[in-house]
Amino acid sequence: MKNQPTFIDLFSGIGGFRIGFEKSGFECLMSSEINDYCKKTYQNNFGESPLCDVTKIPLNDIPDHDVLTAGFPCQPFSICGKKRGFEDTRGTLFFHICEIINAKQPKVILLENVKHLIHHDSGNTLTVILNSLEELGYHVNFKLLNAKNFGMPQNRERIIIFATKEKPFNFSKCNFSQTESLETFLDDDDGDFEFLNKDEYTLIENPIVQKESGLMFVGYRNKAIWKTGIRENTEHLSRVHRQPNRIYSVQGTHPTIPSQESSGRFFIYLPNKDAVRKLTIKECYRIMGFPEDFKISESKSEAYKQVGNSVCIPMVTELATQILNQQLLSVNESQRITKKHKQLSFEFDFV
Numbered sequence: 001m002k003n004q005p006t007f008i009d010l011f012s013g014i015g016g017f018r019i020g021f022e023k024s025g026f027e028c029l030m031s032s033e034i035n036d037y038c039k040k041t042y043q044n045n046f047g048e049s050p051l052c053d054v055t056k057i058p059l060n061d062i063p064d065h066d067v068l069t070a071g072f073p074c075q076p077f078s079i080c081g082k083k084r085g086f087e088d089t090r091g092t093l094f095f096h097i098c099e100i101i102n103a104k105q106p107k108v109i110l111l112e113n114v115k116h117l118i119h120h121d122s123g124n125t126l127t128v129i130l131n132s133l134e135e136l137g138y139h140v141n142f143k144l145l146n147a148k149n150f151g152m153p154q155n156r157e158r159i160i161i162f163a164t165k166e167k168p169f170n171f172s173k174c175n176f177s178q179t180e181s182l183e184t185f186l187d188d189d190d191g192d193f194e195f196l197n198k199d200e201y202t203l204i205e206n207p208i209v210q211k212e213s214g215l216m217f218v219g220y221r222n223k224a225i226w227k228t229g230i231r232e233n234t235e236h237l238s239r240v241h242r243q244p245n246r247i248y249s250v251q252g253t254h255p256t257i258p259s260q261e262s263s264g265r266f267f268i269y270l271p272n273k274d275a276v277r278k279l280t281i282k283e284c285y286r287i288m289g290f291p292e293d294f295k296i297s298e299s300k301s302e303a304y305k306q307v308g309n310s311v312c313i314p315m316v317t318e319l320a321t322q323i324l325n326q327q328l329l330s331v332n333e334s335q336r337i338t339k340k341h342k343q344l345s346f347e348f349d350f351v
């Protein structure tokens with residue numbers, strides 16, 4: 001395509017950003033990923049291997065591009081990780097992104113991270129990120145977006161940060177679509193399913209759909225319990241509250257597929273069969289919006305980690321489309337902000 005808009009795919013993982021941006025008409029000029037398993041999956045799907053550690057790529061070797069995308073490592077900020085933020089060397093990777101931005105001046109920067117980034121270090125980490133981008137001469141805004149508002153049956157909240165040269169990204173222009181229940185995303189009946197025996201789980205009597213998340217908690221797996229410190233008659237709660245023990249109905253949405261889960265302990269309840277089974281790996285990729293022909297890693301544990309680390313594809317596709325629709329790639333010199341401390345525009349509301 002002539003005059004095709006371009007992007008670079010940093011911390012590319014298995015290429016979630018690439019699928020969404022290519023769908024919207026962008027051309028990928030470069031990708032970078034440090035993990036060999038991710039690189040292999042990426043190579044299998046896109047026919048090229050990402051470059052290595054982003055900090056080792058000379059700035060001069062990075063091609064000029066319109067959009068820089070980076071789902072930079074979230075473990076330092078994640079509620080599931082150790083929450084060390086910038087103290088962790090992976091957290092400081094953000095400052096390397098800033099060096100690339102300074103050198104290459106892309107028109108749009110799209111960063112994605114876990115929701116907890118907002119609260120990390122009482123909000124200071126996010127403030128540093130936003131201020132750093134602003135000091136580089138960008139309009140900066142952010143919003144929490146949820147996969148379930150992009151047609152996926154998954155309650156997956158992520159912070160999306162936009163830094164733009166032309167004018168601020170307008171989140172309210174995004175097309176949000178209704179959440180569908182998990183049951184319409186399941187494999188056909190003849191799949192290779194792992195059902196639980198009836199004595200392996202307990203169903204609660206009156207399951208309720210949690211309005212905010214759309215999850216329908218129906219029961220828990222009967223795992224051995226850790227008794228120390230547990231009050232009498234609350235033993236079952238210790239099972240219930242451990243995420244891998246919770247069972248959700250397919251009539252609701254699925255909880256976030258996390259990157260820490262390498263054995264796929266996601267259990268779903270099928271009311272029409274009155275049975276509980278594991279969500280298949282294929283179903284995990286489907287509820288992130290990956291295409292059916294996506295080549296999943298042959299290592300199951302890597303495949304689970306990779307999908308949990310990735311992005312909701314329909315959300316990325318919509319954001320990439322909006323970059324074009326909102327004409328954020330045609331920089332009008334008079335509107336460029338080069339001065340520090342322009343008012344940041346924050347959108348705290350949830351969709």
Ligand SMILES: C[S@@+](CC[C@H](N)C(=O)[O-])C[C@H]1O[C@@H](n2cnc3c(N)ncnc32)[C@H](O)[C@@H]1O
Binds near residue numbers: 011016
């Ligand atoms: C949150 S994941 C991003 C996943 C990606 N958005 C996707 O769709 O799969 C962060 C990725 O950054 C990679 N990473 C960590 N440090 C890196 C570095 N120094 N250079 C390049 N990639 C790195 C990790 O291996 C991981 O795959």
